[in-house]
Amino acid sequence: MKGLLTECAIYGYSRGVIDEKTKQGAVVDPVEPEKVIGVAKEHGVEVKLVLTTHHHWDHAGGNEKIKELVPGIKVYGGSIDNVKGCTNKVDNGDKLTLGADINILSLHTPCHTKGHISYYLTGKEEDEPAVFTGDTLFVAGCGKFFEGTAEQMYESLCVTLASLPKPTQVYCGHEYTVKNLQFAQTVEPENGKITEKLSWAQQQRESGLPTIPSTIAEELEINPFMPADLPEVQEKVGCKSAVEALRKIRQLKDNWRG
Template structure:
């Protein structure tokens, strides 16, 4: 698993999570879709998934455009958070995979918004995990 940060707006980041075996990738909070698509092309990966931490425009504001630019992309978001463009609502403890070796655990972390979700992401054995918290931490 590789993770790259992509600067967005004036003070935000999106994160590209790459599953190296299948070259599938997810992006966290893609507020500027054009930048995300370009980064995916540069890394030679297929974007399959959006992980949205919460509904605020500076995190979820690019979801609809991502769906237009990448037909069939899955957009995850908290079931209590009314995330724009969401195709897969998650709750605390829900698990899913990206490619063959990246596993995602959804964690309900209500602080910044009532339905905020953090994503705990693990790769192959021996690789460092990561947690994507949006504006909660």
């Protein structure tokens, strides 16, 4: 992503975002805050914001520590998600800014947790947008329905996130890509895009490289949960509606041992 340098700091599940003009930064789910702040200092970046996607420890567990390391830092989290260390609660549609050029839109994407927030970032006109999806949308997958329903996940995945501009880069919270694609093949064995992506992902992991980010356009092609509206997908899993199909595919994934 030009101008945003979203991969400046990657430790564990954390992602860093920098406004190049001001050298102000934000971190997403910084569970290893000492390392994140260390990398930020190496790049001459002042970390101003924490963007927490949801309350689970592997996403919010570093919030209290980063507040100690960076006095006055703002820690954002969903208003109904009970995020540890949260100083500023956000709801769907709330807007934040970072530095001179980065705009951040809060998107309520519930199901994995009831107050899960995804963060949609835009910069200058020539920049590619990005979305940080936590455990709602993974590369070729979605999070478990811990606190919500298939109806909610349908709205989160197939309406809210699927409606973002197709070039939007997708930064998710975990590196589950290979397993997700192997499962996706069981749902859509004839989908050549899935086969190609799986081969690439396996090569990336064998080389010790990440498979993140993907894009919204790519997810619409390879993610078995996102095309639930398509009659052919519903037919494959023996369902007659998008929500039923999404629920069934999640059940299949929960029971799948690849």
